[in-house]
Amino acid sequence: MRRRLDxxxxxxxxxxxxxxxxxxxxxxxxxxxFAYYLGGMTLFLFGIQVGTGALLLLYYRPSASEAYESxxxxxxxxxxxxxxxxxxxxxxxxMVAAAVAHLVSVLFLHSYRRPRELTWVSGVLLLGLTxxxxxxxxxxxxxxxxxxxxxxxxxMAAAVPFAGDFLVRFTRGGADVTGATxxxxxxxxxxxxxxxxxxxxxxxxxxxxAHGMSVPxxxxxxxxxxxxxxxxxxxxxxxxxxxxxxWTVALALLAGLSAFYPWELxxxxxxxxxxxxxxxxxxxxxWMFQVLKYAPATLLGIPGEVLVFAGLGIGGxxxxxxxxxxxxxxxxxxxxxxxxxxxxxxMAALTVIALMADGGAHK
Amino acid sequence: MGxxxxxxxPARRDVLNWLLGSWLVGVLGSILYPIARYLVPPELxxxxxxxxxxxxxxxxxxxxxxxxxxxxxxxxVIRTPSGELCAFSATCTHLTCxxxxxxxxEHIWCACHNGHYDLNGRNIAGPPPRPLDRFDVTVQGEDIxxxxxx
Numbered sequence: 001m002r003r004r005l006d007x008x009x010x011x012x013x014x015x016x017x018x019x020x021x022x023x024x025x026x027x028x029x030x031x032x033x034f035a036y037y038l039g040g041m042t043l044f045l046f047g048i049q050v051g052t053g054a055l056l057l058l059y060y061r062p063s064a065s066e067a068y069e070s071x072x073x074x075x076x077x078x079x080x081x082x083x084x085x086x087x088x089x090x091x092x093x094x095m096v097a098a099a100v101a102h103l104v105s106v107l108f109l110h111s112y113r114r115p116r117e118l119t120w121v122s123g124v125l126l127l128g129l130t131x132x133x134x135x136x137x138x139x140x141x142x143x144x145x146x147x148x149x150x151x152x153x154x155x156m157a158a159a160v161p162f163a164g165d166f167l168v169r170f171t172r173g174g175a176d177v178t179g180a181t182x183x184x185x186x187x188x189x190x191x192x193x194x195x196x197x198x199x200x201x202x203x204x205x206x207x208x209x210a211h212g213m214s215v216p217x218x219x220x221x222x223x224x225x226x227x228x229x230x231x232x233x234x235x236x237x238x239x240x241x242x243x244x245x246x247w248t249v250a251l252a253l254l255a256g257l258s259a260f261y262p263w264e265l266x267x268x269x270x271x272x273x274x275x276x277x278x279x280x281x282x283x284x285x286x287w288m289f290q291v292l293k294y295a296p297a298t299l300l301g302i303p304g305e306v307l308v309f310a311g312l313g314i315g316g317x318x319x320x321x322x323x324x325x326x327x328x329x330x331x332x333x334x335x336x337x338x339x340x341x342x343x344x345x346x347m348a349a350l351t352v353i354a355l356m357a358d359g360g361a362h363k
Numbered sequence: 364m365g366x367x368x369x370x371x372x373p374a375r376r377d378v379l380n381w382l383l384g385s386w387l388v389g390v391l392g393s394i395l396y397p398i399a400r401y402l403v404p405p406e407l408x409x410x411x412x413x414x415x416x417x418x419x420x421x422x423x424x425x426x427x428x429x430x431x432x433x434x435x436x437x438x439x440v441i442r443t444p445s446g447e448l449c450a451f452s453a454t455c456t457h458l459t460c461x462x463x464x465x466x467x468x469e470h471i472w473c474a475c476h477n478g479h480y481d482l483n484g485r486n487i488a489g490p491p492p493r494p495l496d497r498f499d500v501t502v503q504g505e506d507i508x509x510x511x512x513x
Contacts, residue, residue, distance in 0.1 A: 055401055077405045080397035241383075248390060255393075 025212075025235035030219045035105035036239075037246050039208070042102050044247045045095035046201070048254065049133070052088040053190065060140070062186035064179030067142035068268040075265060086258030092134055094254070096284045099127050107322070107340055110333055111214035117323035119207040124320045126200050129193060134282055136189040142182060147269035148279045150185075151177045156292070159305035178271070217333070280354065287350035288312065290357075417450070417500075417507040428464025428471075431509070437461050438498055438509060443482050444469055450498035450509045451484045457491040471495070 010016065027036055059078055061070040074081035103123065106112060112120035139150040154177065157167035173180035215223075215230055223230045233239050281289055288308075295304030318325070326336060417431040417440045428441040430453050437453035441464050451471070453461050460475035470487070471480040478489035485494045499510040 055398065058402070079400040079403070079405065081401060083397055084401055248386070251390070251394075 022236055026232035027213050027235055027239045028215045028219075029231040029233045030215070032105075032109055032216055032219070033233075035102075035109055036213055037243060038098060038102035038105055040243045041246060041250060042095060042098040043201070043205075044250060045091050045098055046197075048091045048251075049088065049095060050194070052084050052091065055084045056088060057190065062140070062183055064142060064182055064269075067140060067182060068265075071141045071265055075262075082262055083255075083258055086261075086263045087254050089263035090254055090257045090261075092137065093283070094250070096130055096134060096282075099130050100284070103127055104340070104344065106214075108337055109214070109216040111216070112323040112326070113214070113217075113328070114323070116207070116211050116214055119204060119211065120323050121320060122200050122204040122207065124322075126197070126204060128316075129197050129200065131284065133189065133193055133197075134284065136185040136193065138282060139177075139182060139185050140189065141265055142269045143266035144269050144273070144276055145266050145279055147177060147271070148275045149281045150181065152279070153281060153285070154181070156305070156309070159303065159309045161306060176271075217330075283351060283355070286354040287347040290350040290354040293354075414508055414510040417509050419505050420448070420502045420507050421505065423448070423507065426466045426469065430461065430463075433498070433509065433511070439464060439471065440500065440507060440509060441471070441482065448500045448502070448507060449482060449484075450500045451480070451495035452498070453495075455491055456486065456493040456495065457489075462495070 027033070056074065059070055059074045059081070061067060071085065074085055106120065106123065135153060139146045154168055154171045157171060158164040160167055169175065171184070173184035219230060280286060291308055292305065295308045297304055299307055326332070412434060415431060415433050417438070418429065423429055423440065423442045425442050425446055426444045428439050430437050430439050438450055439453040439462060440448065440450045442448055455462050455473040455475065455478055457473065457476055457478050460473050462471050462473045462478070462480065465472040468479070470482055471484070472478070473489070473491065476490050478491040479487050480491065480495055481487050483494075484497050486492065497512060499512055501508050501510070
């Protein structure tokens with residue numbers, strides 16, 4: 001009976017080659033192989049976002065007059081609504097952290113090398129998309145902090161030469177941040193961005209599977225010199241079980257954070273109230289926020305904001321196209337790691353300074 | 364992979380499988396239970412007021428009806444051909460469409476499935492299974508006031 005059912009399913013779902021491939025897949029094992037779990041962790045948190053996001057949609061109402069009240073309703077009246085919303089907010093933050101850690105590890109282990117250039121490009125685009133998800137989702141509870149942060153955030157687009165005014169109107173859905181902005185960012189957050197993300201995630205995963213895990217150049221060379229193959233771990237069940245263990249820990253962490261530090265709702269946005277003290281974007285935009293504070297009003301007749309955005313834009317393009325301009329010599333790779341580490345340290349320092357300045361504003 | 368761990372004996376494998384199974388059940392349970400509870404909409408206390416004003420008495424002509432909101436539910440107020448005022452729940456007892464007054468028939472009619480109610484709210488033709496709930500009507504000053512029957 002079971003054999004017949006098995007045959008029936010196999011005939012209709014010809015997944016044999018896929019199952020075979022997964023069964024024979026291995027993952028290299030060396031001292032940096034912890035990095036192989038970071039992408040999976042990001043994917044897991046993305047899954048949590050999709051699940052909790054879909055649940056929130058059942059009660060959320062995307063209009064200026066009802067958004068805040070509907071989130072309040074979710075948090076106070078719907079059973080486990082506080083948990084679902086807190087997990088969505090916490091998981092969003094952990095996902096940004098996991099995605100950044102994933103990118104940094106890929107950079108430091110030089111996994112972007114030929115033939116994985118497109119895997120890198122799709123990954124950087126996915127990180128940008130993750131930040132866009134964060135930005136568009138921040139306003140949705142329609143609270144005071146998010147309202148002003150979105151006003152500042154969207155106003156920054158005005159610094160873009162020529163197209164600035166158009167971009168501001170485009171993101172806000174009008175001249176100012178209003179209910180139209182809320183509806184627009186909601187549409188992006190739940191429809192447009194997920195559509196793009198689905199395609200990019202599929203491409204990214206397909207490329208990762210097609211090329212297999214990259215082995216760091218140092219490990220590769222050592223194995224070659226010693227004349228032995230690189231140790232490896234079967235993907236199924238060894239790697240998968242370890243991955244599942246990590247995911248369970250992440251889930252427990254999310255539940256713990258949500259139970260002990262539930263995400264606050266704040267006060268309802270009032271466009272005619274003065275901006276509250278300590279308004280700031282999410283932590284992952286803080287370093288940028290701090291750079292803008294330091295930028296001179298004008299330099300050589302060019303507005304400071306324009307300079308900052310030109311710098312960020314060039315930096316972004318360099319990161320996106322890294323595999324195409326990075327050299328293959330060892331010295332060069334060491335220099336790249338050094339520069340990247342310095343950049344990360346500066347960003348971390350700026351974030352800490354912004355956090356401390358904000359703490360002072362509250363006292 | 365069966366051959367690789369076969370020498371460690373079935374006992375160890377059983378324990379591991381049992382542990383993995385309980386882990387899976389625990390994790391799935393702690394995810395699915397909150398989701399199941401979340402999906403069931405919370406009970407909202409009915410905010411229906413004890414009485415509502417249904418407009419001016421003089422504005423409701425003989426042999427006509429008017430639908431007013433009683434909390435979140437529609438109520439139909441009718442001035443009968445003989446000039447009396449009466450009020451019923453406007454929710455059809457068949458499949459909850461909103462009923463209307465038909466001056467030509469001189470009774471209440473539901474357009475969805477051709478249900479008919481007389482001026483006492485009784486279901487007299489078509490599919491409605493029960494009469495409409497009746498409301499009390501009084502005139503206070505110029506206003507028609509309708510009150511839910513307890």
